[in-house]
Amino acid sequence: MNYISTRGDTTPRGFCDILLEGLAPDGGLYLPERYPKVDAATLGRWRSLPYAELAFEILSLYIADIPPADLRRLGEATYTEAVFGTPQITPLTRLDEGLYLQGLSNGPTLAFKDMAMQLLGNLFEYELARRGEQLNILGATSGDTGSAAEYAMRGKQGVRVFMLSPHGRMSPFQQAQMFSLQDANIHNIAVEGVFDDCQDIVKAVSNDLDFKRRYSIGTVNSINWARLLAQVVYYFAGYFQATRSDHEVVSFAVPSGNFGNICAGHVARMMGLPIRRLVLATNENDVLDEFFRTGTYRVRATAETHETSSPSMDISKASNFERFVFDLLGRNAARTAELFGPALARDGGFTLAAAEFAPAASYGFVSGRSSHADRLATIRDTWQRHGVMIDTHTADGLKVALAHRAPGETMIVLETALPAKFAATIIEATGVAPKPPAALEGIENLPRRYTVMAPEVDTVKRFVAMHCA
Numbered sequence: 001m002n003y004i005s006t007r008g009d010t011t012p013r014g015f016c017d018i019l020l021e022g023l024a025p026d027g028g029l030y031l032p033e034r035y036p037k038v039d040a041a042t043l044g045r046w047r048s049l050p051y052a053e054l055a056f057e058i059l060s061l062y063i064a065d066i067p068p069a070d071l072r073r074l075g076e077a078t079y080t081e082a083v084f085g086t087p088q089i090t091p092l093t094r095l096d097e098g099l100y101l102q103g104l105s106n107g108p109t110l111a112f113k114d115m116a117m118q119l120l121g122n123l124f125e126y127e128l129a130r131r132g133e134q135l136n137i138l139g140a141t142s143g144d145t146g147s148a149a150e151y152a153m154r155g156k157q158g159v160r161v162f163m164l165s166p167h168g169r170m171s172p173f174q175q176a177q178m179f180s181l182q183d184a185n186i187h188n189i190a191v192e193g194v195f196d197d198c199q200d201i202v203k204a205v206s207n208d209l210d211f212k213r214r215y216s217i218g219t220v221n222s223i224n225w226a227r228l229l230a231q232v233v234y235y236f237a238g239y240f241q242a243t244r245s246d247h248e249v250v251s252f253a254v255p256s257g258n259f260g261n262i263c264a265g266h267v268a269r270m271m272g273l274p275i276r277r278l279v280l281a282t283n284e285n286d287v288l289d290e291f292f293r294t295g296t297y298r299v300r301a302t303a304e305t306h307e308t309s310s311p312s313m314d315i316s317k318a319s320n321f322e323r324f325v326f327d328l329l330g331r332n333a334a335r336t337a338e339l340f341g342p343a344l345a346r347d348g349g350f351t352l353a354a355a356e357f358a359p360a361a362s363y364g365f366v367s368g369r370s371s372h373a374d375r376l377a378t379i380r381d382t383w384q385r386h387g388v389m390i391d392t393h394t395a396d397g398l399k400v401a402l403a404h405r406a407p408g409e410t411m412i413v414l415e416t417a418l419p420a421k422f423a424a425t426i427i428e429a430t431g432v433a434p435k436p437p438a439a440l441e442g443i444e445n446l447p448r449r450y451t452v453m454a455p456e457v458d459t460v461k462r463f464v465a466m467h468c469a
């Protein structure tokens with residue numbers, strides 16, 4: 001399988017060629033040149049497989065440049081009960097007849113990003129060893145992504161992580177999670193500033209191409225194809241748990257920000273998984289809901305981006321969205337480049353022609369938005385009626401799922417974080433404090449390892465250089 005860019009670069013590249021890269025050289029995103037189709041016989045064969053085996057089968061369809069025995073071993077090392085808490089890895093919880101939560105947040109950082117990031121850590125280590133190379137991951141985080149990356153890369157050969165976070169601004173739990181890591185290859189840099197300062201520093205360092213090359217600087221952001229591919233697996237796993245035969249059709253509801261999670265659902269559907277609808281849920285930052293209702297994609301300014309109680313969905317633009325639009329336009333790379341190229345920054349968005357937007361429904365997408373009040377009501381209701389505590393992001397998904405659900409429609413709502421991560425809102429909704437998993441109790445009292453730094457590009461560069469020697 002080769003990979004192409006959404007903006008037209010068709011240089012043949014294998015999976016491992018794009019594994020360690022971000023954007024394609026033409027500024028587009030990588031996609032497989034076609035989606036492998038899965039027939040009924042294959043679905044039948046996959047239905048009873050353990051998660052790691054299922055992951056191997058799906059990854060194999062997209063990865064031709066890692067020997068199968070190695071790929072199988074990487075999958076088995078990643079998706080274990082020890083790391084994800086249950087033998088199912090992504091277990092379903094039944095709320096009502098035909099209504100389920102799929103638990104994607106039982107990994108080390110209690111959010112669904114672990115599902116992909118844990119595999120990425122093993123893939124990076126494998127590929128870097130094979131090439132005899134090293135990689136220094138530089139990133140900025142306001143919480144979830146940074147900790148998922150650190151827990152995936154800790155102790156890995158050939159990889160170092162330098163993670164910038166705004167000093168004193170992450171939640172106490174998030175700080176404890178990241179700063180208690182004692183691994184020599186993990187470096188936490190607490191920047192005296194806000195998240196945007198951290199991100200500006202990362203951009204400035206990455207734009208210094210000399211420095212970038214000299215110190216092998218890389219990233220692990222959400223546009224990475226390997227992350228998306230890893231997420232395709234749990235749509236299959238959820239489907240098999242919710243159904244008894246491969247004639248049944250299900251829908252998924254997905255709390256969305258950068259369109260990474262739901263884009264994996266789109267890929268699963270394109271492969272032939274019987275998905276009726278993909279229900280996209282946003283919070284008050286409703287860029288994507290607006291698009292699926294109107295065909296207009298309007299990037300929000302910083303001042304227009306709300307800080308909400310489902311903060312991992314507080315986005316101004318959706319970095320994976322270009323992948324879907326490319327497919328929606330019949331894979332017209334020239335038109336995709338026109339929409340997402342310099343014009344997007346200049347005009348702040350685009351409106352698709354009616355004929356371009358019309359097929360969106362045939363891809364199964366519907367959408368809706370949820371507010372803080374909706375979130376509270378959904379968390380409270382789920383707690384009172386089912387005795388199940390859900391986090392704020394999952395609540396957005398469930399709220400929009402219920403608004404769209406047709407009678408008899410099997411609906412799987414993806415649970416993207418555990419409530420313990422967002423305790424304040426859970427207490428506001430239910431009056432009850434969510435319990436963190438036993439393994440994380442007392443994490444606030446562990447010794448911490450981090451470096452406080454002024455928001456200066458050169459200071460960060462010096463620190464990176466010093467620790468790369």
Ligand SMILES: *Cc1c(COP(=O)(O)O)cnc(C)c1O
Pocket residue numbers: 111112113144222255256257258259260261262312313393416417
């Ligand atoms: C990242 C994240 C999301 C949004 O996922 P996207 O792939 O960006 O759409 C939703 N919920 C939680 C808890 C997250 O961490």
